Amino acid sequence: xxxxxxxxTPVLIAGCLIIMTGFAIRASFGVFQIPIAEExxxxxxxxxxxIAIQNLAWGIGQPIFGAIAEKIGDRKAIIMGALCYAxxxxxxxxxxxxxxxxxxxxxxGFGIAGTGFGVILAxxxxxxxxxxxxxxxxxATAAGSAGQVFGPPxxxxxxxxxxxxxxxxxxxxxxxxxxxxxxxxxxxxVATRAELEESIGTVVRRAxxxxxxxxxxxxxxxxxxxxxxxxxxxxxxVAEVCGPIMPGSMLSNMGITTTSALGAVAISLIGLANIAxxxxxxxxGKRYSKKYLLAGIYTGRTIxxxxxxxxxxxxxxxxxxxxxxxxxxxxxxPLTSGLVAHIYGLRYMGTLYGLVFFSHQLGSFVGxxxxxxxxxxxxxxxxxxxxxxxxxxxxxxxxxPIREKPLSPVAQAA
Numbered sequence: 001x002x003x004x005x006x007x008x009t010p011v012l013i014a015g016c017l018i019i020m021t022g023f024a025i026r027a028s029f030g031v032f033q034i035p036i037a038e039e040x041x042x043x044x045x046x047x048x049x050x051i052a053i054q055n056l057a058w059g060i061g062q063p064i065f066g067a068i069a070e071k072i073g074d075r076k077a078i079i080m081g082a083l084c085y086a087x088x089x090x091x092x093x094x095x096x097x098x099x100x101x102x103x104x105x106x107x108x109g110f111g112i113a114g115t116g117f118g119v120i121l122a123x124x125x126x127x128x129x130x131x132x133x134x135x136x137x138x139x140a141t142a143a144g145s146a147g148q149v150f151g152p153p154x155x156x157x158x159x160x161x162x163x164x165x166x167x168x169x170x171x172x173x174x175x176x177x178x179x180x181x182x183x184x185x186x187x188x189x190v191a192t193r194a195e196l197e198e199s200i201g202t203v204v205r206r207a208x209x210x211x212x213x214x215x216x217x218x219x220x221x222x223x224x225x226x227x228x229x230x231x232x233x234x235x236x237x238v239a240e241v242c243g244p245i246m247p248g249s250m251l252s253n254m255g256i257t258t259t260s261a262l263g264a265v266a267i268s269l270i271g272l273a274n275i276a277x278x279x280x281x282x283x284x285g286k287r288y289s290k291k292y293l294l295a296g297i298y299t300g301r302t303i304x305x306x307x308x309x310x311x312x313x314x315x316x317x318x319x320x321x322x323x324x325x326x327x328x329x330x331x332x333x334p335l336t337s338g339l340v341a342h343i344y345g346l347r348y349m350g351t352l353y354g355l356v357f358f359s360h361q362l363g364s365f366v367g368x369x370x371x372x373x374x375x376x377x378x379x380x381x382x383x384x385x386x387x388x389x390x391x392x393x394x395x396x397x398x399x400x401p402i403r404e405k406p407l408s409p410v411a412q413a414a
Contacts, residue, residue, distance in 0.1 A: 006132075007128075007132045007135060007136060007139075009127060009128075009136075010184040010185075010186070011123060011124060011127040011184065011185055011186065012124055012127070012128070012136055012139060012140065013181075013184060014181040014182070014184035014185045015120040015121075015123060015124045015140050015143070015185070016139065016140055016143035016146075017143070017178060017181050018078065018115050018120055018178045018181065019115070019116060019117070019120050019140055019141075019143045019144045019147065020143040020144065020146050020147040021115075021147060021174060021175060021177070021178045022085065022111075022112055022115040022116055022144075022147065022175060022178070023116070023143075023144040023145075023147035023148055023151065024147035024148065024150055024151030024154065024174075025085075025089075025147075025151060025171045025174065025175060026112055026147075026151070026231075027147060027148040027151040027152055027231055027267060027271065028151040028152045028154065028155035028171075029051050029054070029231070029232060030051075030152065030231050030232045030233065030234060030235045030236065030263075030267065031152050031155040031156055031159070031235055031263075031264055031267075032047070032155070032159075032164050032167075033047055033048075033232065033233070033235065033236045034236055034239065034260075035159060035164050036101075036164060039164075040096065040097075040098075042098055043372075043376050045369075045372035045373050045375070045376045046098035046101075046102075046372075047098070047101070047372070048232060048233070048368050048369055048371055048372025048373070048375075049098070049102055049368075049369055049372060050098070050101045050102040050105045051105065051228070051232045051368045052228075052232075052364070052365045052366075052367075052368035052369035052372075053102050053105045053106060053109065053365070054105035054106070054108050054109040054112070055109065055224070055228050055361050055364030055365050055368055056109065056361055056362070056364070056365040057105065057106040057107075057108070057109025057110055057113070058109040058110070058112045058113050058116070058361050058364070059109075059113075059224075059357060059358040059359075059360065059361020059362060059364065059365070060109075060110075060113075060358065060361070061109060061110040061112075061113030061114065062113045062116070062117075062118040062353075062354035062355075062357045062358060062361070063118070063351050063354030063355045063357075063358060064110075064113070064354070065077050065080070065081060065110075065113045065114045065118060065119050065350075065354070066118045066119060066122060066350030066351040066352075066353065066354035067200065067350070067351050067354075068080070069119050069122065069123075069350050070122075070200070070347075070348060070350055070351060074119060074122075074123045074185055075182045075185050077114055077119050078114060078115055078119060078120075078178075078179075078182060078185070079179060079182070080114050081110070081111050081112075081113060081114010081115040081116075081119065082111065082114065082115055082175055082176055082178060082179055083111075083176075084107050084108075084110045084111035084114060085107075085108060085110075085111020085112065085114070085115060085172075085175045086111070086172040086173075086175050086176050087107050087111075087172075088104050088105065088106070088107030088108035088109075088110070088111055089108060089111075089168045089169070089171050089172040089175070090168070090169060090172045091104040091107065092104040092105065092108065092168055093164075093165040093166070093168035093169050093172075094165070111175070113354075115175070115178065116144075117140075117141070117144070117333060117337070117353075117357065118350055118353055118354040118357055119350060120140060121137055121140055121141070121333075121334075121337050121349075121350075121353065122349045122350030122353065123185060123350075124136050124137060124140045125137055125337065125338075125341055125346060125349055126346055126349070131286075133338065133341070134282050134283075134285040134286040134334060134338050135279075135282045135283065135286065136282075137282060137333075137334035137337055137338055138278050138279050138281055138282020138283070138285070138334040139279065139282065140334075141278045141282075141330050141333040141334045142274070142275045142278040142279050142330070144330055144333075145270075145271040145272070145274035145275045145278060145326075145329065145330055146271065146275060147271070148231075148267060148268065148270065148271025148274070149268045149271040149272045149275075150268065151267075151268075151271075152235070152264040152265075152267040152268055153264055153265065153268055155167060155264070156261065156264045158170060200348050200351060203344065203345070203347070203348045203351075203352065204348070204351065204352065204355070206344075206407060207344050207352055207355075207407075210343075210403075210407055211401070211403075212343060212401075212402045212403045212404075212407075213343075213344070213352075213356075215398050215399060215401055215402045216336060216339060216340065216356055216399075216402060217355070217356050217359045218359065218394075218395075218398050219294065219298070219336075219395040219398045219399045220332070220336060220356055220357065220359045220360040220363070220395075221359045221360065221362060221363035221391065221395070222298065222363055222388070222391035222392045222394060222395040223298075223332050223336075223360055223363065223395065224359070224360035224361055224362065224363030224364035224365075224367065225363035225364065225366055225367035225387075225388055225391050226301060226305070226363075226367065226388050226391075226392060227329065227330075227364070227367075228363070228364035228365075228367045228368050229367030229368060229370075229371050229384065229385075229388055230267075230270070230325070231267060232367075232368045232371065233368070233371040233372075233375070233381060234263060234266060234267065235260070235263030235264055235266070235267060236263065237263070237381050238259055238260075238262055238263035238266055238313070238318055239258075239259045239260040239262075239263045240259075241313050241381075242259045242262060242263075242313045242314065242315060242318055243312070243313065243314045243315065244259070245257055245258070245259065245262065245315050249315070251315055251319075259315075262315060262318060266318050266319070266321075266322040267322075269319065269322035269323055269326060270322045270323075270325060270326035270329055271326065271329070272326065273322065273323045273324075273325075273326025273327045273329070274326045274327065274328075274329035274330050274331070276327065277326065277327035277328055277329060277330075277331045278329070278330050278331050278333070278334060280331070281293065281297070281331035281332075281334055281335055282334045285334060285335050285338050289404055290335045290336075290338055290339045290342070290404060291339065291399045291400065291402040291404050292399075292400075293335055294332055294335050294336065294339075294395075294399045295396045295397070295399040295400055296396075297328045297331050297332055297335075298332075298392050298393070298395040298396035298399070299392075299393075299396040300328050301325065301328050301392045302389055302392035302393045302396060304321065304324045304325050304328070305325070305385065305388055305389050305392065306389045308321040308325075309382060309385045309386065309389075336353075336356065337349070337353050339402070339404065340352050340353045340356060341353075342404070342406065343403075343404070343405065343406055343407050344406075344407055345406075363391070367384075367388065370384050370387065371384045
């Protein structure tokens with residue numbers, strides 16, 4: 001009887017630790033929105049643009065680091081990413097003007113690309129067996145949510161006794177610590193001989209000629225818009241708009257007494273709910289059509305976001321929204337990356353997924369930047385929230401025409 005390949009491997013464990021650490025830091029940036037703006041008297045749009053540039057640089061860097069990993073090795077690409085991440089954080093700690101902060105966020109964005117989904121999921125995908133791939137990708141994605149659970153509260157805690165500059169320095173040291181797990185990131189080539197003989201240019205050209213790849217690219221835009229807008233602006237949105245936390249309430253008894261603290265906890269709740277949601281998406285992705293699952297996720301997000309903005313914001317609605325949206329938060333990632341691997345093969349999965357992820361980060365840039373601009377223009381996040389509802393509905397529709405079949409005999413053999 002053939003022995004079944006294990007799901008939990010050293011590669012998966014190491015990949016989870018790297019993604020978890022990188023995402024813990026990234027998810028905390030919304031907590032710095034008000035402290036940095038108040039210290040320097042910046043407009044909300046100034047810091048928002050810095051985070052937007054970070055997300056755009058992440059998107060640009062993702063296919064670059066994917067190609068680097070496939071050319072010179074995964075571990076070297078991760079080392080480069082961690083160094084970029086740490087340097088960007090250290091330089092940002094010394095920034096005193098919006099322009100300087102925005103410029104240094106380019107390095108942070110490239111650092112996230114080198115230690116994030118594009119590189120790590122490709123390694124995990126190649127190391128996993130066919131029967132375990134969907135679940136392994138889901139576990140690695142859920143690790144990002146685990147980072148999101150403790151990242152914002154950790155930032156809030158550090159800010160209670162140190163400056164935001166020292167918090168950035170602490171985070172720079174933290175991201176460098178992930179390099180200690182790199183010896184575990186050893187993989188064997190699982191691509192077919194036919195795939196190995198094809199050049200990256202040939203595979204990329206074939207993908208871009210396929211309408212399904214375009215639909216995947218376009219559909220991922222709203223995911224980035226919604227996730228990054230909420231990550232960057234939701235803590236401030238809750239702090240300013242949410243009704244008061246009543247003394248003696250469950251939240252108050254848990255030590256959450258201010259709407260500022262509730263905003264940070266909301267991001268953590270989203271991440272906590274998404275651990276379960278992402279793992280369940282990986283389970284379903286092995287059994288059902290990934291494109292229909294993605295359409296369902298975007299439909300659910302659209303309904304949840306519309307319902308939340310249509311009722312008065314209270315601590316209860318914040319908690320309910322965080323749990324509901326969190327269950328669908330990164331559930332798109334294992335399904336989208338798995339769809340790319342299924343249709344176009346494993347050999348250049350990092351590059352092909354990285355290019356799709358660029359669309360995600362274009363959405364991130366627009367969501368974060370537009371959030372700050374429209375807040376400064378209208379004094380509210382309501383208008384930009386409704387834009388997010390609209391793009392979510394668009395993504396639900398655009399996934400439906402995707403042909404969920406291997407594109408060529410080369411991919412079929414994978």
